[in-house]
Each structure stands twice: as C-alpha cells, then as structure tokens.
Amino acid sequence: MNTTKIFTPAILLRLEGASVFLLTLLLYAQHGGNWLMYILLLFIPDLSALGYLINTHIGAYVYNLIHTYVLPIALLAISLLISNPLLLLFALIWLSHIGLDRLLGFGLKYPTIFKDTHLNRVG
Structure with missing residues (x-):
C-alpha cells in the first residue's frame, strides 16, 4: 500500500x-450549547x-484572519480564564466553522483570486 498518496498534506489538513469539527461538536454538546444558536452562527x-x-x-x-485558529483559540482561552460560558460557546462555534471548512477543502486564501487556497484551487 502506497501511504504517500494517502497521507498527502491536503488529506492530512482535511x-x-x-478532528477539530468533531471535537468542537462534542464540547459544544457537553457544555449545553443551544443547537439553534449553533446553526445560526456557524457561517457568520x-x-x-x-x-x-x-x-x-x-x-x-x-x-484569513478570521479563518485561522489563532483568534478563536484566544477567545476560548479568555472564556476559560474569566469563566464565561457564552464566550466559550462562541469560540467553539467559530472553531467548528474553521474545522468544517478544512474538512470540505476550503483553505486560507492567496491574494490572487478567491479560489486559490492553501489546500487546493476550489473548483
């Protein structure tokens, strides 16, 4: 079996x-998040x-600023430091969105055209 084709960077990023998407769903459920709020905010x-x-x-x-893990992880950390469950849920939704994007093959953008991403060219 040729593992070099199975574990390409694009596959690993997906x-x-x-992993991020599933983990955030689990944590969102565990923290009692409202699923209507999740659906309404997922694509913000x-x-x-x-x-x-x-x-x-x-x-x-x-x-790219909004679609990197840096800001939602910072928000997650702040929510934990100040014990704010609503901010925690917002951070989980935001992380979930990014994880779903990566799973579907939507990556960070190059400043050429919208379809040029770090994962591939979106058709």
Missing part, C-alpha cells in the same frame, strides 16, 4: 479539520469574504 465567519468587495488583497487578509 483530517485535521474533521464567512461574512469575512465581504472584504473581497474591496479587492483581493484585503479580501484574502480579512478572510
């Missing part, structure tokens, strides 16, 4: 996204694509 991070209305450089910058 598996990583699936995609509003960052509105930056593309200005130009591709700003669009990629804003989209």
Whole structure:
C-alpha cells in the first residue's frame, strides 16, 4: 500500500479539520450549547469574504484572519480564564466553522483570486 498518496498534506489538513469539527461538536454538546444558536452562527465567519468587495488583497487578509485558529483559540482561552460560558460557546462555534471548512477543502486564501487556497484551487 502506497501511504504517500494517502497521507498527502491536503488529506492530512482535511483530517485535521474533521478532528477539530468533531471535537468542537462534542464540547459544544457537553457544555449545553443551544443547537439553534449553533446553526445560526456557524457561517457568520464567512461574512469575512465581504472584504473581497474591496479587492483581493484585503479580501484574502480579512478572510484569513478570521479563518485561522489563532483568534478563536484566544477567545476560548479568555472564556476559560474569566469563566464565561457564552464566550466559550462562541469560540467553539467559530472553531467548528474553521474545522468544517478544512474538512470540505476550503483553505486560507492567496491574494490572487478567491479560489486559490492553501489546500487546493476550489473548483
């Protein structure tokens, strides 16, 4: 069996996204999150694509800022430090969105066109 084709960076990044997505779903349920709120907020991070209305450089910058794990993990840490369960749920939804994006093959954007990502060119 040729494992080099099974464990390509794109596959590993999708598996990583699936792991984050499933873990955040589990934690969201464990912390008693409201599923209607989850559904309503899950795709809010995609509003960052509105930056593309200005130009591709700003669009990629804003989209990537919102679609990296850095900010939602910081929010998660803050929510734990100040014991704020609502912020914790928001952080889990945000992380869940990013994990789902990676699972589906949507990656961080290059400042060329919206379809150029670090995972592949989205068809």
